[in-house]
Amino acid sequence: MSTRAAATASRLPILIVICGCIIAAMGFGPRSAMGFFQLPMLEEKGWDRTTFGLAMAIQNIFWGFGQPVFGAIADHFGTWRVLALGGVIYAAGLLLMATADTPAMLHLGGGVLVGLGVAASSFGIVLAAFARNVPAESRSVVFGIGTAAGSAGMFLFAPISQGLIDTVGWSDTLVWLGIAMLVIPVLAIPLTGNAKSGRVSQAEYEQTAGAALREAFAHQSYVLLVTGFFVCGFQVAFITAHFPAYLGDVGIEVRYAVLAIAFIGLFNIVGSLASGVIGQRYSKPAFLSLIYVSRSIAVTAFILLPVTPTSVIVFSIVMGLLWLSTVAPTNALVATFFGTRHLGMLGGIVFLSHQVGSFLGVWLGGYLRDVTGSYDIVWWLGVALGLFAAVVHWPIAEAPVARPQPLPAE
Secondary structure (H helix, E strand, O other), rough: HHHHHHHHHHHHHHHHHHHHHHHHHHHHHHHOHHHHHHHHHHHHHOOOOOHHHHHHHHHHHHHHHHHHHHHHHHHHHHHHHHHHHHHHHHHHOOOOOOHOOOHHHHHHHHHHHHHHHHHOOOOHHHHHHHHHOOOOHHHHHHHHHHHHHHHHHHHHHHHHHHHHHHHHHHHHHHHHHHHHHHHHHHHHOOOOOOOOOOOOOEEEEEEOHHHHHHHHHHHHHHHHHHHHHHHHHHHHHHHHHHHHHHHHHHOOOOOHHHHHHHHHHHHHHHHHHHHHHHHHHHHHHHHHHHHHHHHHHHHHHHHHHHOOOHHHHHHHHHHHHHHHOOOOHHHHHHHHHHHHOOHHHHHHHHHHHHHHHHHHHHHHHHHHHHHHHHHHHHHHHHHHHHHHHHHHHHHOOOOOOOOOOOOOOO
16 A cells, blocks of 8 residues: 555544534534524414424434434445435425424424434434444544534534524524535545445444344343433433423523523533543443433432522533433444444434434423423423433443354455
8 A cells, every 4th residue: 555545544534533523513403402493483483382392302203213224224325325315304304494384394394304314414323434433442432522523513503593593583593504404415425434344344243134133132231222222312302402491481591591501512522522431441331320310310409409590500511411421332332232234223223212212301391391381290200210221221231242153254
């Protein structure tokens, strides 16, 4: 190999990581700012919170169902094609949401299309590409970096979205965000590989997608991981969609809602990076159990103590540290169990469970608020589910699945 070719090869993973991180930030940013659109949209349209909550619930469930499908497509046909398609679908969804005149249009645009767009352009697809281009001993750390990039999107898009809403209105803000998503296909060009490319492909186990699914669902630790990740989705999606409205209900100024989401995003970066490092050095199942217990403690303290601007900021910082800290160890465990050949699909199924939880968290948040006039029931349900997740993750065995034959050499 020539010196120039060698230099290009050595730079390629860095380019993949940089572009993948920017895509993760852009993919996660607008959907994490959806809560800011709720009140101005409902005020103008005359809809109730259940209508908006259902749109966000549909968004989360289509994100979930789309993730393993787009992951499998990326595994087979290549990451770039899926990311490019995701950026276009994402943009279309935001534009339709901006012009929605009926709840059905809102549910189609902000729900179905944005959900599918996020599924095809979010860090789930990006992390699978990372896994195929870095050695196993660095995987958890790089997963943490990719997740932190998504967190940076949350931090950046919260003030950007609210500032645009205040300046040009909620509808035009969605239009501008949709236009921004069209940059994703360009950024995705370096992520051209599929499951048979990358530095780890030579050691991968050859099996069909169907065989990989059968193996995964016969593996107890994988089933426990799928079950527990449901809780993460319930907790974070409820807060993302309803926290600004909840703060308005209890008399907290809107600027603190912006600060809250921004602080969650900022400290999410710290938590995600720390999670990648911790998961590389210590037991991932035990670490995940600790995260879920800590979330339950934080929510319990927040809802029992008086809600003030100070308590909102403190709660946001704590939740930010715990927000996406589950993602790196969860995806790393899937790669540990089965390797990276079908990681897009198998990691996507774990994420589908997350999004089923997200659907319930977002929809129940809006429905129970309309029925009872309070979010209290959903807060307490999140506490109980956090304790359940801690119990579920504890017995997970952090080891490769036993296979009857050695890994073939290519």
